[in-house]
Amino acid sequence: MPDANRQIVLDQIPQGKLGPEHFKLVETARPEAAEGEVLVRTRYISLDAANRAWMQGATYRSALTSGQVMAGGALSEVVTSHDPSLKPGDLVWGDTGWQDYATAPAKRLTKLPAMEPVTHLLSVYGVAGLTAYFGLLECGKPKAGETVVVSAAAGSVGSLVGQIAKIKGCRVVGIAGGEEKGRWLVDELGFDAAADYKAGNLRAQLKENAPGGIDVYFDNVGGDIFETCLFAMNNFGRIACCGALSQYDGAPPAHGPRGVPGLIVTKRLTLRGFVMYDFDDRRDEALKDLQTWVAEGKLKVQEDILDGLENTPAALIGLLAGENRGKRMVKV
Amino acid sequence: MPDANRQIVLDQIPQGKLGPEHFKLVETARPEAAEGEVLVRTRYISLDAANRAWMQGATYRSALTSGQVMAGGALSEVVTSHDPSLKPGDLVWGDTGWQDYATAPAKRLTKLPAMEPVTHLLSVYGVAGLTAYFGLLECGKPKAGETVVVSAAAGSVGSLVGQIAKIKGCRVVGIAGGEEKGRWLVDELGFDAAADYKAGNLRAQLKENAPGGIDVYFDNVGGDIFETCLFAMNNFGRIACCGALSQYDGAPPAHGPRGVPGLIVTKRLTLRGFVMYDFDDRRDEALKDLQTWVAEGKLKVQEDILDGLENTPAALIGLLAGENRGKRMVKV
DSSP states (O other): OOSEEEEEEEOSOOSSSOOGGGEEEEEEEOOOOOTTEEEEEEEEEEOOTHHHHTTTSOSSSOOOOTTSBOOOOEEEEEEEESSTTOOTTOEEEEOOOSBSEEEEEGGGSEEEOOOSSGGGGTTTTSHHHHHHHHIIIIIIOOOTTOEEEEESTTBHHHHHHHHHHHHTTOEEEEEESSHHHHHHHHHTTOOSEEEEGGGSOHHHHHHHHSTTOEEEEEESSOHHHHHHHHHHEEEEEEEEEOOOGGGTSSSOOSSBOTTTTHHHHHTTOEEEEOOGGGGGGGHHHHHHHHHHHHHTTSSOOOEEEEEOGGGHHHHHHHHHTTOOSBEEEEEO | OOSEEEEEEEOSOOSSSOOGGGEEEEEEEOOOOOTTEEEEEEEEEEOOTHHHHTTTSOSSSOOOOTTSBOOOOEEEEEEEESSTTOOTTOEEEEOOOSBSEEEEEGGGSEEEOOOSSGGGGTTTTSHHHHHHHHIIIIIIOOOTTOEEEEESTTBHHHHHHHHHHHHTTOEEEEEESSHHHHHHHHHTTOOSEEEEGGGSOHHHHHHHHSTTOEEEEEESSOHHHHHHHHHHEEEEEEEEEOOOGGGTSSSOOSSBOTTTTHHHHHTTOEEEEOOGGGGGGGHHHHHHHHHHHHHTTSSOOOEEEEEOGGGHHHHHHHHHTTOOSBEEEEEO
């Protein structure tokens, strides 16, 4: 076991677009676990658009500050444990940051089962899968025959949302950037249609592909796409507010989408914001469903695995630019 | 019974602020009820901010057009009935417009019980009361001990929302324009505090009067006040979207409040738009509660009754300017 610990530090808080210059790779000594703590070795770092939002200010967690090791969820392996609940070799999930090694109190880590491929613990059985599952089913409440639209549809969450909506008997339209992603959604994942927001005139594309209007919109992006979908919602529609990717990589937005709250009233919409952790008590139920669907071949899992801790900043920057397909992670 | 029927016609659709020049008083012959129809004489016309919204475009009803008799709900008395369900002298509620007489199919009219004062059928037992009741209890879901904030708090709906929230054991802060309205809310209606949006720095006023944050925001106004309240919401808070008064009297808004959808996600808020008519099947239950509270003196009913059909345009223009306290109506 090497004595060194490579860490990627958030050197400066970006004011505009995130770039490699905002990060710095440093090397420190491998930390020691104190009483009640655990030392873990990072195996896969999860890349999430929310990582960028944390730099903008307080969200469901406190804001990141310059000089700290970049925060981020990761799948790690226990090296040394000073807590009876974990032992060397155990796999854990936790916000252990962008580094080779981390120490943390055992209670801040979630023990995970061994499985193959182990990366599924970060994708379909991790934050992405649980976010898609609870967001769609609890906030979106889709009924068979309804039309579900999901944005960032080729992303880790969106690609699962659309497939789960199909399993539930809905018509599914995915919004993604570029024809290639759209073809993949339809041909490989079984979406009914795709809309390409980069091609312009999203409103007309939605009209064509969701001619009966939208009953459930799963929003990962906020901004203009949110606004366009808002105008296409049916009465009594539901919007699951999962993220606002379009608003993260820059200064916080000066204003919001048109039609709020006027259209919320007129169309009697329900908008509900959620964070996957809110549904922790129902995790087992969700995992059981997800495992069944994967086993039956109804839910395809797409992973986008990059290699090397030093590439984590580029992995996040690329994710914000829509480079990935499915769940992006970095193998350390 | 006079043979003439005075009608107030929406002569032009306003592009900016609504003024008397957009209306025209005309006199036509009293209409005759056809087969299945009823002839009614208007007694009280209900003034509602929504009247102005109907001029902006389609809402939960189709948009108004220039040249039509101005639409609006009213309490009327049946004069002639060609339908067995109604007889002369019956009181009915319906969108019979701003005129002395109207004909309508019986099924588009709701028969109301006789009561004293009859105006309560338009205020606490009418749209205002039912809107306050269902919006607060079904969309806001207040729990005892929580903080409820309501905007347009001195208006017909807001003044009832605050009192119902007090009955449910909440801390209640009303947002209204001017110190006098605020004093009335606290001294007469029993609100815990009032915030004066005309005095500026609403954010600081809310911080002072709702120091624990807002759990339920009942929104009648949209725009900047909505935005300010959004930033003051507690996690898992609920926003009942009832109207967007601040956005009605002009061109439709070019953008929406900041923080949407970002704060909806971060704070895990639920926003729900509603229209009172959606709860029609539970009307009796609501009326029973409202009657009990009025009888017990827990719910004070404030009415603002103007006189004369010809004054209806000025009554609406004044309502949009915040002139009224409680339910505004015009006696015809």
